[in-house]
Amino acid sequence: MQIWKVIYLATFVAGLSLAVSSMLHGAERWRRRRSVKQSAVFNPPTVASLAVGIGACGYLLTTRTSLGWFGVFFIAMATGLASLFGMILLMAKWALRASTHISGLDEEDTHGQIAVVSRSITPGEVGEITYFAWERTHVLPATGLDSSMIPEGTEVVIDSVEDGVARVELWSVVEQRL
Secondary structure (H helix, E strand, C coil): CHHHHHHHHHHHHHHHHHHHHHHHHCCHHHCCCCCCCCCCCCCHHHHHHHHHHHHHHHHHHHHHCCCCHHHHHHHHHHHHHHHHHHHHHHHHHHHCCCCCCCCHHHHHHCCCCEEEEEECEECCECEEEEEEECCEEEEEEEEECCCCCECCCCEEEEEEEECCEEEEEEHHHHHHHC
16 A cells, blocks of 8 residues: 555656646646647646545545445545536636737737738727737727728737727837937
8 A cells, every 4th residue: 555655646747736836927837839739638737626526535545444445436536527627617607718908918919010001090080900919810999099090901019908999190200319
């Protein structure tokens, strides 16, 4: 039984280390190469929860009960799978849910992006811009910084995004300042 104790303890420590690493560095590293969206099933937090579940349960059952190795292994695997499914549910429903609008971080990151006006911006009416960033095309409603009309097809620079509406300035004006 001594070898099983070491195996379960090592599994627990490895899972705990992976959990701490994913907390510090995020789960972005395990994104599939052909996919922009991260998998809710195969990522560091889910693998960490599986290892912690198996390791913690197996170690406790090995050291605190008189169950045989098969019983301990079966219960530890069941506990690990339960923690895995719980983490998959957590990742899918909360951590990796699709955003319906640009998040605060993305609003900050859009400052200075070059975009093209896809629907004319007039002084009294909101237009629309399109820009490509973070491996996808984004479309936002937009207004001008000043009261001039900006025709469709014009290059603009995003100054800020407030309440989901981009405030833009002509690229030619920004270029002259540079």
